[in-house]
Amino acid sequence: MLDAAAAARLNTVVLHVRLASDALYPTSYAPWSVFLTGKSGVGPSPAYDPLQFAIDEAHARGLQLHAWFNPFRAMLPNLVGKAAPSHVTRKHPEWIRKYGSQTWIDPGEPAARQYVLDAILDVVKRYDVDGIQIDDYFYPYRESRTVVRRVRGKNVRSRVDIQFPDDATWAKYGRKNFSDRDAWRRDNINRFIETLYADVKALKPAVAVGISPFGIWRPGNPPGITGLDSFAEIYADSRRWLREGWLDYVAPQLYWQVGGAQDRFRKLDDWWHTQNPQGRYIWPGLYTSRVYGGTRDRWAMSEISRQIAELRDARIGTADAPGHVHFRMGALTADGNRLAAALAETYQERAIVPAFPWLGAAVPAAPQVSVVGTDGPATFAVAPGDTTAVRWWLIQTRGRDGIWATTLRPAGEGRLGASAFGTAEPDEIAVTALSPTGMASAPTIVVP
Numbered sequence: 251m252l253d254a255a256a257a258a259r260l261n262t263v264v265l266h267v268r269l270a271s272d273a274l275y276p277t278s279y280a281p282w283s284v285f286l287t288g289k290s291g292v293g294p295s296p297a298y299d300p301l302q303f304a305i306d307e308a309h310a311r312g313l314q315l316h317a318w319f320n321p322f323r324a325m326l327p328n329l330v331g332k333a334a335p336s337h338v339t340r341k342h343p344e345w346i347r348k349y350g351s352q353t354w355i356d357p358g359e360p361a362a363r364q365y366v367l368d369a370i371l372d373v374v375k376r377y378d379v380d381g382i383q384i385d386d387y388f389y390p391y392r393e394s395r396t397v398v399r400r401v402r403g404k405n406v407r408s409r410v411d412i413q414f415p416d417d418a419t420w421a422k423y424g425r426k427n428f429s430d431r432d433a434w435r436r437d438n439i440n441r442f443i444e445t446l447y448a449d450v451k452a453l454k455p456a457v458a459v460g461i462s463p464f465g466i467w468r469p470g471n472p473p474g475i476t477g478l479d480s481f482a483e484i485y486a487d488s489r490r491w492l493r494e495g496w497l498d499y500v501a502p503q504l505y506w507q508v509g510g511a512q513d514r515f516r517k518l519d520d521w522w523h524t525q526n527p528q529g530r531y532i533w534p535g536l537y538t539s540r541v542y543g544g545t546r547d548r549w550a551m552s553e554i555s556r557q558i559a560e561l562r563d564a565r566i567g568t569a570d571a572p573g574h575v576h577f578r579m580g581a582l583t584a585d586g587n588r589l590a591a592a593l594a595e596t597y598q599e600r601a602i603v604p605a606f607p608w609l610g611a612a613v614p615a616a617p618q619v620s621v622v623g624t625d626g627p628a629t630f631a632v633a634p635g636d637t638t639a640v641r642w643w644l645i646q647t648r649g650r651d652g653i654w655a656t657t658l659r660p661a662g663e664g665r666l667g668a669s670a671f672g673t674a675e676p677d678e679i680a681v682t683a684l685s686p687t688g689m690a691s692a693p694t695i696v697v698p
Contacts, residue, residue, distance in 0.1 A: 259597035263308050264383055264575065267301055268319040268369065270326050271338045271355065275301035275377075279369040281334035291334025305378055312642070312658025314603055316381035316460060317373050321366050321442070323387040325353035338365070347415050350393030357389060357438045357485075358419035367446055374453050380603075381458030382450065383501070388439045389414060389485045391478075435485040447496045455609055456641075456686035462501040462535055462575070463488035465518050472521040475512055495528035498606055501575045505537035507549065508556050516560060523570060531604065533573035534561060542584035551589060555596045571604040600656035602644065605688030614638040614683040614691040621698075622665060629667045630696065632681055644682040644690065649673035658684075 267274045272283035272290065276299060281291035286300065294300065301317065308315040324339050324346055330353060333339050339346050339353060345362040347354045355362050370382060394409040416435075424434035447459050464480040467489045480486045492500050502522050506514040522532050536557055540549040558574060565572045576582060582590045615635030622629045634640045640661040647655045655672025661683070668674050676698055683691040 261601040262314040264316045266318045270323045281336045314380035318383045320387040322355045327351045383460040458498040460499045465503045499531035501535040504534040535575045538576040538581040542581040610687040613689045616692040616694045617683045640683045641686040642684040646680040647671040647676045648678040650675045
């Protein structure tokens, strides 16, 4: 776990809850994940709900929690044949496609798309998550196989791409309305994204929807950038999702070093910000695990702080909110939190998630704050100033030493004691109400 000092400077945990049509929480839509207990379909013992526990612990620390889903990956290669009876590969084999080493849910099956949507919406309905995020598991990344041909009496080996086996769904659902199978596949994913966004907002408008696509939308965008074509290979028209406003934030995977090949990190960050007419948040994903994630091409520890500095500098003079996403937490906590400690200077102040005014622009009134008792450490009662919903109390405290501390507490906590102030001897306290969409009230100032 991150130490308290490091966690206090972050603002959100993105928790992987669906890796491959499984679940790290109890649900009728999928079996318990093998990564939790070692066996598909077997829950923890003694029984508890890992997702609810994570939400409670995150909120107690003033952290948002976003549930992270891989949508259409059905099974990891090393787990084939080990799924519980409730797993989609066994309940609905008609939706499942074997593709090279991969096992996939066919996005061309309308019922399968609805199943994946329902699995995500189940979490939105039942849990107090602040957001959901989906990864880039739409259609699978392309695989190839070796073909041996006889040419002039000799065996010649070559690699050819494997085609995704969706002939049946293409014939049934696609051919009537599309002349191009690639366009039909892309439409399947577009409709999935558009429907997901609309359905989440219908349930809980303030729950943020984020997507983490491959960093290159299409080669040549911007000019000079080459690499995998996610538009054509996994049928992810991520630029369209951003332009249409079918997400609240996008975390493009900028998994390259600053100044590396084609200067992809900086050029792609700049490019994504030119594709944002709806003014959504763009928070690049950083490949933090390249510092602590194995021995292959490890990055220097300083690379991550350099990337953060580049992103922050690029936002100077713009209206764009700075921010980024680390992949993954294990890299921050490795080697006794060494990387987290190295980032202490980068994260000098508490990060607050910016407001999402397009999800609700109502601003709460300044909270009502009153002293509860005078004996012992200061304790205050805090209540909303009007009927506008409040999600968090933002507490800024100046200690007797003149140093300010910032904390967040869930609005359900009507009493604030020393643990909420960041100091045992507060000299001045400012309490601000934050709405579910992050809209901030005027502060209420209290002098103990």
